[in-house]
Amino acid sequence: MTALEYRTIPEAHLDRALDLHYLVFLEKDGEDELRKLHREVLEHCDRIGAYEGDELVGLLAAHPLNLSIPGGELDCAGVTFVSVAPTHRRRGVLSGMIAELWRRCAAAGQPLAALWVSEAGIYGRFGFDPATRSYTVVIDADHPLDLRISPDERPLRLVPPEDAPAVIGALHAAARDERPGRVARDDFWWRTHVLREEDEDDDNLSAPRIVTIGDPGEQPAGYVLYRTLTDDEGRGTVHLRELEADSPAVAAALWRYVASIDLADKVRAWGRPLDDPLLRFSGDRDQVRVTQEFPALWLRLVDVPAALERRGWSARVDVVLELTDAGVPANAGRYRLTVGPGADGLAARVTRTEDAPDLSLDVRELAACYLGGTDPAELVRAGLITEHTPGAAGRLGAASRTELLPHTTDEF
Numbered sequence: 001m002t003a004l005e006y007r008t009i010p011e012a013h014l015d016r017a018l019d020l021h022y023l024v025f026l027e028k029d030g031e032d033e034l035r036k037l038h039r040e041v042l043e044h045c046d047r048i049g050a051y052e053g054d055e056l057v058g059l060l061a062a063h064p065l066n067l068s069i070p071g072g073e074l075d076c077a078g079v080t081f082v083s084v085a086p087t088h089r090r091r092g093v094l095s096g097m098i099a100e101l102w103r104r105c106a107a108a109g110q111p112l113a114a115l116w117v118s119e120a121g122i123y124g125r126f127g128f129d130p131a132t133r134s135y136t137v138v139i140d141a142d143h144p145l146d147l148r149i150s151p152d153e154r155p156l157r158l159v160p161p162e163d164a165p166a167v168i169g170a171l172h173a174a175a176r177d178e179r180p181g182r183v184a185r186d187d188f189w190w191r192t193h194v195l196r197e198e199d200e201d202d203d204n205l206s207a208p209r210i211v212t213i214g215d216p217g218e219q220p221a222g223y224v225l226y227r228t229l230t231d232d233e234g235r236g237t238v239h240l241r242e243l244e245a246d247s248p249a250v251a252a253a254l255w256r257y258v259a260s261i262d263l264a265d266k267v268r269a270w271g272r273p274l275d276d277p278l279l280r281f282s283g284d285r286d287q288v289r290v291t292q293e294f295p296a297l298w299l300r301l302v303d304v305p306a307a308l309e310r311r312g313w314s315a316r317v318d319v320v321l322e323l324t325d326a327g328v329p330a331n332a333g334r335y336r337l338t339v340g341p342g343a344d345g346l347a348a349r350v351t352r353t354e355d356a357p358d359l360s361l362d363v364r365e366l367a368a369c370y371l372g373g374t375d376p377a378e379l380v381r382a383g384l385i386t387e388h389t390p391g392a393a394g395r396l397g398a399a400s401r402t403e404l405l406p407h408t409t410d411e412f
Helices: 011-024 032-043 093-108 120-126 161-178 187-194 248-258 304-309 363-370 376-381 392-400
Strands: 004-008 046-052 055-069 072-084 112-115 133-140 156-159 209-213 222-230 236-245 264-273 288-295 298-301 317-324 333-342 345-352 359-362
Touching (some): 004 093, 011 046, 032 072, 046 093, 055 093, 055 112, 072 093, 093 120, 156 161, 161 187, 161 222, 161 236, 209 248, 222 248, 236 248, 298 363, 304 333, 304 345, 317 363, 317 392, 359 363, 363 376
Parallel strands (some): 072 112
Antiparallel strands (some): 046 055, 055 072, 112 298, 156 209, 317 333
16 A cells, blocks of 8 residues: 655646545536636645645645734634545545644644534544634515614615725724634635625525615725525525624614615525624514524634734633643643733733643633633533633633624635
């Protein structure tokens, strides 16, 4: 049996990589436009191939992302296109590619890795855990949206997709600064992941529609991005992809707009934050229903000290963490996390220690708590974190709390 070798996939092998990906995900060979898009995306990724001789039997790609975290942002490997040939399953191909990814993250100074899972049972063993969660919300649009607050009455404007990054990019960036878990977007990301004409998951959906709100000549106060679909019986559905607003009144105006579009009797908003104000200012929760809650972005801490020290904190804390990490052994051991006054507010210092631990946990549980979406005390109650010092989990949770829950808008 020929030994597996893990190396960069050259551009000359990109068609082979895509053929492997379509085979693994039981998809027909990409249509010309979709294949062209996938190839362009792979060209912008770090590409790890598992080769058996000259045969490509595994693919793992990583976007060079910048992810918002509490108090700032960090470089992050956005894992995608993970594929193992069906003839080579259960032979350690995925484990080998991920081990190579950890080496590359260390060399590139990427303390984090993240992904959206296709099979949730796979990635926990590699140290990933859900760090953001989302709702799917469905609105009955047969009658006007019942609201408990007055919507902003400034004018709405339809924006052509090609103009959208310049018009709404600053508003998206401002919203990103307020919430952990969001990806920075450049023109390439807007074009290939947000505003492409045909939706990759459902080619029956319309092209993207973008509507802003605000006075003429001023920066928009909010925007909504959606697609539409009409079924065989003429019933229309608005598929809302994004809604950002700088005030509750602006949000109310945009929700009112999408719920009043002619010929549409339903709004389906996938991937909304768990603390979406719509769920509070809606006047009729039979009209606005949460139909699904799901784990969204899965996170992995590749360099634990760097990730903790570069995160913002909301309260002082001094706690010793005993960490296990089977995938990146350099992370394992005991750390003292001390959060105290710094030059610009609170700052963290992480040092190795032999002191007795206050909390024992795996790197997976640390990832779940890192963006502020999971309280460590919840994981103590679930038996996933061991609390040696009473109250230690509560103190760590208070220090890591964020004003808004983490939320991820970009699937990759």
